[in-house]
Amino acid sequence: MKPANRIMKRVLRDGTAAIAAMIIGGASLGYAQESVSVRATLLTGGVPVDDPSAAVWSSAPPATFPMSPQVHWQNRIQEVTVKDISVRALHDGTQVAVLVEYSDPTQDPDDAAALEFMVGDKKAHFAHGQPMLQVEGGPVNIWFWKNKTGKAIDMSAKGFGTLKPQEHQDVTAKGVYSNGTWKVVFSRKLLTGHADEDVQITAGQFMSISFAVWDGRKDAVGELVEKGSQKAVSSWWYFRADAPPDYSGYMYAAIAAALGLGFQFVLIRKLKKGQ
Amino acid sequence: MGALGKPIILMVAMYAFLKFGLPNIPGSAPLPSSLIFLYLLLTAGGIFMFETVSGESKDAFWGPIQRFLTGENIGGLQALRYGVFILFPLLVGWQTYGSTAVSDLPPTESRTIHPAPPGEYTGLSNPVPKTPDNIMQGKGFYAAYCSPCHGGNFDGKGPAARGFIPAPANFADPTTIAMLQESYLFWRIKKGGVGLPIEGAPWKSAMPRWEVELPDEWIWKIILGEYDGAHQSPRTWE
Secondary structure: OHHHHHHHHHHHHHHHHHHHHHHHHHHHHHHOOOOOEEEEEEOOOOOOOOOOOOHHHHHOOOEEEEOEEOOOOOOOOOOOOOOEEEEEEEEOOOEEEEEEEEEOOOOOOOOEEEEEEEOOOOOOOOOOOOOOOOOOOOOEEEEEEEOOOOEEEEEEEOOOOOOEEOOOOOOEEEEEEEOOEEEEEEEEEOOOOOOOOOOOOOOOOEEEEEEEEEOOOEOOOOOEOOOOOOOEEOOOEEEEEOOOOOOHHHHHHHHHHHHHHHHHHHHHHHHHOOO | OHHHHHHHHHHHHHHHHHHHHHHHOOOOOOOOHHHHHHHHHHHHHHHHHHHOOOHHHHHHHHHHHHHHHHOOOOHHHHHHHHHHHHHHHHHHHHHHHHHHOOOOOOOOOOOOOOOOOOHHHOOOOOOOOOOHHHHHHHHHHHHHHHHHHHOOOOOOOOOOOOOOOOOOOOOOOOOOHHHOOHHHHHHHHHHOHHHOOHHHOOOOOOOOOHHHOOOHHHHHHHHHHHHHHOOOOOOOOO
Protein backbone atom coordinates (compact mmCIF):
# COMPACT_ATOMS: atom_id res chain seq x y z
CA MET A 1 0.00 0.00 0.00
CA LYS A 2 2.70 2.43 0.99
CA PRO A 3 4.73 2.44 -2.26
CA ALA A 4 1.55 2.61 -4.31
CA ASN A 5 0.50 5.55 -2.20
CA ARG A 6 3.75 7.31 -2.89
CA ILE A 7 3.55 6.66 -6.65
CA MET A 8 -0.02 7.92 -6.64
CA LYS A 9 1.04 11.09 -4.86
CA ARG A 10 3.78 11.73 -7.36
CA VAL A 11 1.52 11.06 -10.32
CA LEU A 12 -1.10 13.44 -9.01
CA ARG A 13 1.41 16.13 -8.16
CA ASP A 14 3.22 15.95 -11.50
CA GLY A 15 -0.03 15.68 -13.36
CA THR A 16 -1.42 18.78 -11.68
CA ALA A 17 1.76 20.70 -12.42
CA ALA A 18 1.69 19.61 -16.06
CA ILE A 19 -1.96 20.55 -16.48
CA ALA A 20 -1.36 23.92 -14.81
CA ALA A 21 1.57 24.54 -17.15
CA MET A 22 -0.56 23.65 -20.16
CA ILE A 23 -3.36 25.96 -19.04
CA ILE A 24 -0.95 28.85 -18.47
CA GLY A 25 0.82 28.15 -21.79
CA GLY A 26 -2.48 27.99 -23.66
CA ALA A 27 -3.77 31.18 -22.06
CA SER A 28 -0.69 33.22 -22.90
CA LEU A 29 -0.85 32.06 -26.53
CA GLY A 30 -4.22 33.75 -26.88
CA TYR A 31 -2.77 37.15 -26.11
CA ALA A 32 0.55 37.06 -27.93
CA GLN A 33 -0.47 38.49 -31.29
CA GLU A 34 0.00 41.62 -33.35
CA SER A 35 -2.68 44.28 -33.66
CA VAL A 36 -5.75 43.05 -35.43
CA SER A 37 -8.32 45.37 -33.99
CA VAL A 38 -8.88 48.93 -32.81
CA ARG A 39 -10.53 49.06 -29.43
CA ALA A 40 -12.55 52.18 -28.65
CA THR A 41 -12.24 52.66 -24.90
CA LEU A 42 -15.39 53.70 -23.08
CA LEU A 43 -15.07 56.88 -21.06
CA THR A 44 -17.51 59.02 -19.15
CA GLY A 45 -17.72 62.63 -20.18
CA GLY A 46 -17.07 63.98 -23.63
CA VAL A 47 -14.62 62.53 -26.12
CA PRO A 48 -11.92 64.92 -27.40
CA VAL A 49 -13.49 65.29 -30.86
CA ASP A 50 -11.28 68.18 -31.95
CA ASP A 51 -8.16 67.65 -29.87
CA PRO A 52 -5.69 65.07 -31.20
CA SER A 53 -3.33 65.96 -28.35
CA ALA A 54 -5.73 65.57 -25.42
CA ALA A 55 -4.24 63.70 -22.45
CA VAL A 56 -7.18 61.29 -22.37
CA TRP A 57 -5.96 59.63 -25.58
CA SER A 58 -3.30 57.89 -23.53
CA SER A 59 -6.06 55.84 -21.91
CA ALA A 60 -6.85 54.22 -25.26
CA PRO A 61 -4.51 51.37 -26.30
CA PRO A 62 -2.80 52.05 -29.65
CA ALA A 63 -3.07 49.52 -32.47
CA THR A 64 -0.50 49.58 -35.27
CA PHE A 65 -1.23 48.50 -38.84
CA PRO A 66 1.05 48.18 -41.86
CA MET A 67 0.27 50.26 -44.97
CA SER A 68 0.86 49.16 -48.54
CA PRO A 69 0.98 51.06 -51.81
CA GLN A 70 -2.32 50.78 -53.66
CA VAL A 71 -1.67 48.25 -56.43
CA HIS A 72 -5.09 46.69 -56.74
CA TRP A 73 -6.44 48.83 -59.54
CA GLN A 74 -5.35 51.63 -61.85
CA ASN A 75 -3.80 54.07 -61.31
CA ARG A 76 -1.32 52.19 -59.15
CA ILE A 77 1.59 53.40 -57.08
CA GLN A 78 4.68 51.34 -56.20
CA GLU A 79 6.00 53.21 -53.22
CA VAL A 80 4.38 55.36 -50.55
CA THR A 81 5.65 57.53 -47.73
CA VAL A 82 3.61 56.16 -44.86
CA LYS A 83 4.54 52.61 -43.89
CA ASP A 84 2.60 52.20 -40.64
CA ILE A 85 -0.18 53.94 -38.82
CA SER A 86 -1.07 53.89 -35.17
CA VAL A 87 -4.75 54.08 -34.28
CA ARG A 88 -6.55 54.79 -31.02
CA ALA A 89 -10.25 55.26 -30.35
CA LEU A 90 -12.52 56.52 -27.58
CA HIS A 91 -16.25 56.64 -27.14
CA ASP A 92 -18.71 57.75 -24.49
CA GLY A 93 -21.79 55.82 -25.55
CA THR A 94 -22.92 58.54 -27.95
CA GLN A 95 -19.89 59.93 -29.75
CA VAL A 96 -16.90 58.05 -31.11
CA ALA A 97 -13.49 59.52 -31.92
CA VAL A 98 -10.73 57.74 -33.85
CA LEU A 99 -7.17 59.10 -33.67
CA VAL A 100 -4.84 58.20 -36.52
CA GLU A 101 -1.12 58.90 -36.10
CA TYR A 102 1.63 58.48 -38.67
CA SER A 103 4.97 59.99 -39.54
CA ASP A 104 5.30 62.18 -42.59
CA PRO A 105 8.50 64.21 -43.02
CA THR A 106 6.75 67.26 -44.46
CA GLN A 107 3.48 69.05 -43.88
CA ASP A 108 1.76 69.66 -47.21
CA PRO A 109 -1.64 71.15 -48.09
CA ASP A 110 -2.60 67.92 -49.87
CA ASP A 111 -1.79 65.61 -46.96
CA ALA A 112 -4.89 63.54 -46.36
CA ALA A 113 -6.14 60.51 -44.45
CA ALA A 114 -9.28 58.38 -44.50
CA LEU A 115 -11.09 55.66 -42.61
CA GLU A 116 -13.23 53.12 -44.38
CA PHE A 117 -15.98 50.95 -42.86
CA MET A 118 -18.23 48.22 -44.17
CA VAL A 119 -21.87 49.27 -44.04
CA GLY A 120 -24.51 46.79 -42.94
CA ASP A 121 -24.09 43.02 -42.84
CA LYS A 122 -22.74 42.43 -46.33
CA LYS A 123 -18.99 42.12 -46.79
CA ALA A 124 -17.43 44.79 -48.99
CA HIS A 125 -14.14 44.65 -50.87
CA PHE A 126 -11.52 46.84 -49.20
CA ALA A 127 -10.99 48.77 -52.45
CA HIS A 128 -13.99 51.10 -52.26
CA GLY A 129 -16.43 48.19 -52.06
CA GLN A 130 -15.50 47.06 -55.57
CA PRO A 131 -18.04 44.52 -56.88
CA MET A 132 -17.02 40.90 -56.31
CA LEU A 133 -17.82 38.39 -59.03
CA GLN A 134 -19.19 35.52 -56.94
CA VAL A 135 -20.30 37.32 -53.77
CA GLU A 136 -22.86 40.06 -53.42
CA GLY A 137 -21.02 42.81 -51.59
CA GLY A 138 -22.18 45.83 -49.66
CA PRO A 139 -21.26 49.51 -49.76
CA VAL A 140 -18.52 51.23 -47.80
CA ASN A 141 -18.60 54.41 -45.73
CA ILE A 142 -15.48 56.59 -46.03
CA TRP A 143 -14.48 59.36 -43.64
CA PHE A 144 -12.02 61.56 -45.50
CA TRP A 145 -9.88 64.36 -44.11
CA LYS A 146 -7.62 66.75 -46.01
CA ASN A 147 -5.16 69.20 -44.50
CA LYS A 148 -6.02 71.92 -47.02
CA THR A 149 -9.70 72.07 -46.14
CA GLY A 150 -9.19 71.20 -42.48
CA LYS A 151 -12.41 69.25 -42.32
CA ALA A 152 -13.96 65.87 -42.98
CA ILE A 153 -16.17 64.61 -45.78
CA ASP A 154 -18.57 61.76 -45.09
CA MET A 155 -18.67 59.64 -48.25
CA SER A 156 -20.15 56.49 -49.73
CA ALA A 157 -18.93 54.10 -52.39
CA LYS A 158 -19.90 50.80 -53.95
CA GLY A 159 -17.27 50.16 -56.56
CA PHE A 160 -14.81 52.27 -58.55
CA GLY A 161 -16.02 55.61 -59.74
CA THR A 162 -18.96 55.66 -57.34
CA LEU A 163 -17.29 57.56 -54.50
CA LYS A 164 -19.39 60.58 -53.60
CA PRO A 165 -20.06 62.83 -50.62
CA GLN A 166 -23.22 61.98 -48.74
CA GLU A 167 -26.19 64.26 -48.41
CA HIS A 168 -25.94 63.96 -44.63
CA GLN A 169 -22.52 65.06 -43.39
CA ASP A 170 -22.08 63.47 -39.96
CA VAL A 171 -18.29 63.34 -39.57
CA THR A 172 -15.87 65.94 -38.19
CA ALA A 173 -12.09 65.77 -38.34
CA LYS A 174 -9.12 67.74 -37.12
CA GLY A 175 -5.46 67.28 -37.91
CA VAL A 176 -2.45 68.56 -36.01
CA TYR A 177 1.08 68.33 -37.41
CA SER A 178 4.14 68.51 -35.22
CA ASN A 179 7.66 67.02 -35.22
CA GLY A 180 7.12 65.07 -38.41
CA THR A 181 3.96 63.42 -37.17
CA TRP A 182 0.36 63.83 -38.22
CA LYS A 183 -2.32 63.30 -35.61
CA VAL A 184 -5.78 63.30 -37.11
CA VAL A 185 -8.91 62.74 -35.08
CA PHE A 186 -12.14 61.69 -36.81
CA SER A 187 -15.39 61.87 -34.91
CA ARG A 188 -19.02 60.99 -35.36
CA LYS A 189 -22.04 59.84 -33.40
CA LEU A 190 -22.02 56.04 -32.89
CA LEU A 191 -25.39 55.83 -34.60
CA THR A 192 -26.79 57.97 -37.39
CA GLY A 193 -30.25 57.75 -38.85
CA HIS A 194 -28.90 56.48 -42.18
CA ALA A 195 -28.07 52.81 -41.82
CA ASP A 196 -28.00 52.25 -45.59
CA GLU A 197 -25.02 54.55 -46.14
CA ASP A 198 -23.37 55.11 -42.73
CA VAL A 199 -21.65 52.53 -40.56
CA GLN A 200 -23.65 52.06 -37.37
CA ILE A 201 -21.41 51.43 -34.39
CA THR A 202 -22.86 49.15 -31.73
CA ALA A 203 -20.82 48.82 -28.54
CA GLY A 204 -19.42 45.34 -28.06
CA GLN A 205 -19.62 44.35 -31.72
CA PHE A 206 -16.67 43.80 -34.03
CA MET A 207 -16.86 45.63 -37.33
CA SER A 208 -14.45 46.05 -40.23
CA ILE A 209 -12.24 49.10 -40.66
CA SER A 210 -9.44 50.01 -43.06
CA PHE A 211 -7.23 53.02 -43.62
CA ALA A 212 -5.78 55.19 -46.37
CA VAL A 213 -3.16 57.95 -46.27
CA TRP A 214 -1.90 60.37 -48.90
CA ASP A 215 1.40 62.20 -48.52
CA GLY A 216 0.72 65.48 -50.33
CA ARG A 217 4.36 66.04 -51.40
CA LYS A 218 5.14 67.09 -54.97
CA ASP A 219 7.79 65.76 -57.34
CA ALA A 220 10.48 67.78 -59.17
CA VAL A 221 8.02 69.12 -61.74
CA GLY A 222 5.43 70.11 -59.17
CA GLU A 223 3.08 67.15 -59.63
CA LEU A 224 1.48 65.42 -56.67
CA VAL A 225 3.09 62.00 -56.13
CA GLU A 226 0.23 60.53 -54.12
CA LYS A 227 -3.25 61.46 -55.28
CA GLY A 228 -6.55 59.73 -55.87
CA SER A 229 -6.02 55.98 -56.09
CA GLN A 230 -2.27 56.47 -55.67
CA LYS A 231 -2.15 56.23 -51.92
CA ALA A 232 -1.12 54.08 -48.97
CA VAL A 233 -3.81 51.59 -48.02
CA SER A 234 -4.38 48.96 -45.36
CA SER A 235 -6.23 45.69 -45.46
CA TRP A 236 -9.44 45.23 -43.47
CA TRP A 237 -8.95 45.12 -39.71
CA TYR A 238 -11.40 45.06 -36.85
CA PHE A 239 -12.90 47.89 -34.85
CA ARG A 240 -14.89 47.52 -31.66
CA ALA A 241 -16.35 50.05 -29.26
CA ASP A 242 -16.11 48.72 -25.70
CA ALA A 243 -19.43 47.69 -24.19
CA PRO A 244 -20.23 48.99 -20.69
CA PRO A 245 -18.61 46.73 -18.07
CA ASP A 246 -20.57 43.56 -17.49
CA TYR A 247 -19.98 41.78 -14.19
CA SER A 248 -22.54 39.00 -14.69
CA GLY A 249 -19.74 36.56 -15.60
CA TYR A 250 -18.38 36.82 -12.04
CA MET A 251 -21.84 36.19 -10.64
CA TYR A 252 -22.32 33.07 -12.77
CA ALA A 253 -18.85 31.88 -11.77
CA ALA A 254 -19.66 32.36 -8.07
CA ILE A 255 -22.93 30.46 -8.42
CA ALA A 256 -21.18 27.63 -10.28
CA ALA A 257 -18.42 27.43 -7.66
CA ALA A 258 -21.04 27.32 -4.86
CA LEU A 259 -22.87 24.52 -6.68
CA GLY A 260 -19.58 22.63 -7.06
CA LEU A 261 -18.91 23.02 -3.36
CA GLY A 262 -22.41 21.84 -2.48
CA PHE A 263 -22.04 18.82 -4.74
CA GLN A 264 -18.84 17.86 -2.92
CA PHE A 265 -20.48 18.06 0.47
CA VAL A 266 -23.42 15.92 -0.57
CA LEU A 267 -21.18 13.39 -2.28
CA ILE A 268 -18.86 12.96 0.67
CA ARG A 269 -21.71 12.75 3.15
CA LYS A 270 -23.30 10.00 1.06
CA LEU A 271 -19.98 8.17 0.75
CA LYS A 272 -19.35 8.41 4.50
CA LYS A 273 -22.78 7.02 5.22
CA GLY A 274 -21.73 4.05 3.11
CA GLN A 275 -23.89 4.60 0.06
CA MET B 1 -4.41 3.13 -4.89
CA GLY B 2 -2.73 1.14 -7.68
CA ALA B 3 -5.93 0.75 -9.69
CA LEU B 4 -6.15 4.52 -10.16
CA GLY B 5 -2.58 5.15 -11.26
CA LYS B 6 -2.94 3.63 -14.69
CA PRO B 7 -6.13 5.50 -15.69
CA ILE B 8 -4.64 8.80 -14.59
CA ILE B 9 -1.40 8.18 -16.46
CA LEU B 10 -3.43 7.15 -19.50
CA MET B 11 -5.54 10.32 -19.39
CA VAL B 12 -2.52 12.59 -19.02
CA ALA B 13 -0.69 10.75 -21.80
CA MET B 14 -3.73 10.99 -24.04
CA TYR B 15 -4.00 14.72 -23.41
CA ALA B 16 -0.30 15.25 -24.06
CA PHE B 17 -0.54 13.23 -27.28
CA LEU B 18 -3.59 15.11 -28.58
CA LYS B 19 -2.26 18.51 -27.59
CA PHE B 20 1.44 18.23 -28.40
CA GLY B 21 2.06 14.96 -30.24
CA LEU B 22 -0.60 14.89 -32.92
CA PRO B 23 0.03 18.40 -34.35
CA ASN B 24 3.64 17.37 -35.05
CA ILE B 25 2.68 14.49 -37.30
CA PRO B 26 3.28 15.70 -40.88
CA GLY B 27 0.06 16.76 -42.54
CA SER B 28 -1.70 17.21 -39.24
CA ALA B 29 -2.80 20.39 -37.47
CA PRO B 30 -3.46 21.48 -33.87
CA LEU B 31 -6.77 20.13 -32.61
CA PRO B 32 -9.42 22.54 -31.36
CA SER B 33 -9.84 22.31 -27.58
CA SER B 34 -13.44 21.15 -27.94
CA LEU B 35 -12.27 18.12 -29.92
CA ILE B 36 -9.53 17.36 -27.39
CA PHE B 37 -12.17 17.53 -24.67
CA LEU B 38 -14.40 15.13 -26.60
CA TYR B 39 -11.56 12.65 -27.13
CA LEU B 40 -10.63 12.81 -23.44
CA LEU B 41 -14.27 12.22 -22.54
CA LEU B 42 -14.33 9.14 -24.77
CA THR B 43 -11.07 7.93 -23.25
CA ALA B 44 -12.47 8.42 -19.76
CA GLY B 45 -15.64 6.59 -20.77
CA GLY B 46 -13.58 3.68 -22.10
CA ILE B 47 -11.51 3.49 -18.95
CA PHE B 48 -14.64 3.60 -16.84
CA MET B 49 -16.23 0.76 -18.78
CA PHE B 50 -13.08 -1.31 -18.63
CA GLU B 51 -12.62 -0.81 -14.89
CA THR B 52 -16.22 -1.55 -13.96
CA VAL B 53 -16.70 -4.59 -16.17
CA SER B 54 -16.59 -7.06 -13.26
CA GLY B 55 -17.58 -6.69 -9.62
CA GLU B 56 -14.00 -7.24 -8.56
CA SER B 57 -12.44 -4.66 -10.85
CA LYS B 58 -15.23 -2.26 -9.96
CA ASP B 59 -14.28 -2.44 -6.30
CA ALA B 60 -10.63 -2.09 -7.14
CA PHE B 61 -11.46 1.02 -9.16
CA TRP B 62 -13.97 2.70 -6.86
CA GLY B 63 -12.41 1.65 -3.56
CA PRO B 64 -9.42 4.00 -3.72
CA ILE B 65 -11.55 6.85 -5.00
CA GLN B 66 -13.99 6.41 -2.16
CA ARG B 67 -11.24 6.14 0.42
CA PHE B 68 -9.60 9.25 -0.97
CA LEU B 69 -12.82 11.25 -0.94
CA THR B 70 -13.90 10.20 2.54
CA GLY B 71 -10.38 10.58 3.86
CA GLU B 72 -10.26 7.24 5.63
CA ASN B 73 -6.75 5.95 6.25
CA ILE B 74 -5.13 7.92 3.51
CA GLY B 75 -2.40 9.38 5.71
CA GLY B 76 -0.21 11.80 3.82
CA LEU B 77 -2.75 12.32 1.08
CA GLN B 78 -5.02 14.25 3.41
CA ALA B 79 -3.56 17.60 2.36
CA LEU B 80 -4.05 16.72 -1.26
CA ARG B 81 -7.65 15.76 -0.51
CA TYR B 82 -8.34 19.21 0.87
CA GLY B 83 -6.54 20.70 -2.08
CA VAL B 84 -8.87 18.85 -4.45
CA PHE B 85 -11.89 20.07 -2.46
CA ILE B 86 -10.73 23.65 -2.77
CA LEU B 87 -9.65 23.37 -6.40
CA PHE B 88 -12.74 21.65 -7.73
CA PRO B 89 -15.27 24.46 -7.04
CA LEU B 90 -12.71 27.03 -8.20
CA LEU B 91 -12.21 25.14 -11.44
CA VAL B 92 -15.96 24.92 -11.98
CA GLY B 93 -16.26 28.66 -11.35
CA TRP B 94 -13.37 29.45 -13.64
CA GLN B 95 -14.77 27.33 -16.45
CA THR B 96 -18.15 29.00 -16.07
CA TYR B 97 -16.56 32.43 -16.17
CA GLY B 98 -14.59 31.48 -19.26
CA SER B 99 -17.66 30.26 -21.10
CA THR B 100 -19.84 33.26 -20.24
CA ALA B 101 -17.26 36.05 -20.54
CA VAL B 102 -17.40 38.09 -23.75
CA SER B 103 -14.33 37.33 -25.83
CA ASP B 104 -11.85 40.09 -26.53
CA LEU B 105 -10.73 38.34 -29.67
CA PRO B 106 -12.21 39.25 -33.04
CA PRO B 107 -14.29 36.67 -34.89
CA THR B 108 -12.17 33.81 -36.17
CA GLU B 109 -11.77 33.73 -39.91
CA SER B 110 -11.36 30.64 -41.97
CA ARG B 111 -10.16 31.33 -45.45
CA THR B 112 -9.79 28.64 -48.08
CA ILE B 113 -6.48 29.43 -49.74
CA HIS B 114 -7.08 27.52 -52.99
CA PRO B 115 -10.86 27.38 -53.44
CA ALA B 116 -12.38 25.50 -56.36
CA PRO B 117 -12.39 27.47 -59.61
CA PRO B 118 -15.54 27.94 -61.68
CA GLY B 119 -16.14 25.10 -64.13
CA GLU B 120 -14.95 26.96 -67.19
CA TYR B 121 -11.49 27.34 -65.66
CA THR B 122 -10.81 23.67 -65.00
CA GLY B 123 -8.63 21.64 -67.30
CA LEU B 124 -7.59 24.39 -69.70
CA SER B 125 -4.16 23.80 -71.17
CA ASN B 126 -1.70 26.55 -71.89
CA PRO B 127 -2.14 27.50 -75.59
CA VAL B 128 1.23 29.24 -75.60
CA PRO B 129 4.09 26.82 -76.43
CA LYS B 130 6.72 26.49 -73.75
CA THR B 131 9.60 27.96 -75.71
CA PRO B 132 12.55 29.88 -74.24
CA ASP B 133 11.26 32.95 -76.05
CA ASN B 134 7.78 32.78 -74.57
CA ILE B 135 9.18 32.06 -71.11
CA MET B 136 11.42 35.09 -71.39
CA GLN B 137 8.52 37.28 -72.50
CA GLY B 138 6.43 35.93 -69.64
CA LYS B 139 9.16 36.81 -67.19
CA GLY B 140 9.23 40.31 -68.63
CA PHE B 141 5.49 40.74 -68.08
CA TYR B 142 5.91 39.22 -64.63
CA ALA B 143 8.58 41.78 -63.77
CA ALA B 144 6.32 44.62 -64.88
CA TYR B 145 2.97 43.55 -63.42
CA CYS B 146 3.49 40.88 -60.75
CA SER B 147 6.90 41.38 -59.16
CA PRO B 148 5.97 44.51 -57.12
CA CYS B 149 4.02 42.16 -54.80
CA HIS B 150 5.07 38.60 -55.66
CA GLY B 151 8.74 39.58 -55.72
CA GLY B 152 11.55 39.55 -58.26
CA ASN B 153 12.58 36.21 -56.76
CA PHE B 154 9.05 34.77 -57.03
CA ASP B 155 9.01 34.51 -53.23
CA GLY B 156 6.03 36.77 -52.42
CA LYS B 157 8.37 39.41 -50.96
CA GLY B 158 8.00 42.26 -53.41
CA PRO B 159 8.46 45.87 -52.22
CA ALA B 160 4.67 46.46 -52.22
CA ALA B 161 3.80 43.18 -50.49
CA ARG B 162 4.12 44.36 -46.93
CA GLY B 163 0.81 45.02 -45.24
CA PHE B 164 -1.45 43.03 -47.54
CA ILE B 165 -3.48 40.38 -45.75
CA PRO B 166 -3.57 37.77 -47.23
CA ALA B 167 0.07 38.10 -48.19
CA PRO B 168 0.94 37.69 -51.89
CA ALA B 169 1.58 34.04 -52.77
CA ASN B 170 5.15 32.77 -52.61
CA PHE B 171 5.57 30.79 -55.84
CA ALA B 172 8.77 29.15 -54.67
CA ASP B 173 6.80 27.52 -51.85
CA PRO B 174 5.83 24.00 -52.94
CA THR B 175 2.30 24.47 -51.56
CA THR B 176 1.37 27.20 -54.05
CA ILE B 177 1.69 26.92 -57.84
CA ALA B 178 3.45 23.54 -57.66
CA MET B 179 0.22 21.93 -56.47
CA LEU B 180 -1.99 23.81 -58.93
CA GLN B 181 -2.67 23.43 -62.62
CA GLU B 182 -1.94 26.14 -65.16
CA SER B 183 -5.66 26.44 -65.69
CA TYR B 184 -6.10 27.43 -62.04
CA LEU B 185 -3.44 30.13 -62.28
CA PHE B 186 -5.13 31.46 -65.41
CA TRP B 187 -8.37 31.88 -63.45
CA ARG B 188 -6.68 33.53 -60.45
CA ILE B 189 -4.68 35.98 -62.54
CA LYS B 190 -7.61 36.84 -64.80
CA LYS B 191 -10.23 37.39 -62.12
CA GLY B 192 -8.03 38.43 -59.20
CA GLY B 193 -9.16 38.72 -55.59
CA VAL B 194 -12.67 39.81 -56.46
CA GLY B 195 -13.18 36.62 -58.47
CA LEU B 196 -12.80 34.39 -55.41
CA PRO B 197 -15.82 32.55 -54.03
CA ILE B 198 -17.06 33.43 -50.55
CA GLU B 199 -14.81 30.86 -48.81
CA GLY B 200 -11.82 32.66 -50.31
CA ALA B 201 -12.76 35.91 -48.53
CA PRO B 202 -12.68 37.94 -51.77
CA TRP B 203 -13.18 41.22 -49.88
CA LYS B 204 -9.61 41.08 -48.54
CA SER B 205 -7.43 40.11 -51.48
CA ALA B 206 -5.50 42.87 -53.25
CA MET B 207 -4.84 40.70 -56.33
CA PRO B 208 -5.88 42.78 -59.36
CA ARG B 209 -8.45 41.56 -61.86
CA TRP B 210 -5.92 41.41 -64.70
CA GLU B 211 -8.44 40.54 -67.44
CA VAL B 212 -9.29 44.23 -67.43
CA GLU B 213 -5.74 45.20 -68.39
CA LEU B 214 -3.91 42.22 -69.93
CA PRO B 215 -4.75 40.04 -72.93
CA ASP B 216 -5.14 36.30 -72.27
CA GLU B 217 -1.98 35.50 -74.21
CA TRP B 218 0.12 37.62 -71.88
CA ILE B 219 -1.42 35.88 -68.88
CA TRP B 220 -0.51 32.44 -70.29
CA LYS B 221 3.03 33.69 -70.90
CA ILE B 222 3.22 35.04 -67.34
CA ILE B 223 2.25 31.55 -66.12
CA LEU B 224 5.14 30.04 -68.11
CA GLY B 225 7.48 32.65 -66.66
CA GLU B 226 6.28 32.05 -63.11
CA TYR B 227 6.82 28.29 -63.16
CA ASP B 228 10.20 28.67 -64.76
CA GLY B 229 11.33 31.48 -62.47
CA ALA B 230 10.13 29.73 -59.31
CA HIS B 231 11.65 26.39 -60.41
CA GLN B 232 8.32 24.61 -60.11
CA SER B 233 6.17 22.63 -62.50
CA PRO B 234 2.40 22.63 -62.81
CA ARG B 235 0.43 19.83 -61.24
CA THR B 236 -0.69 17.15 -63.66
CA TRP B 237 -3.13 14.30 -63.20
CA GLU B 238 -1.11 11.31 -64.31
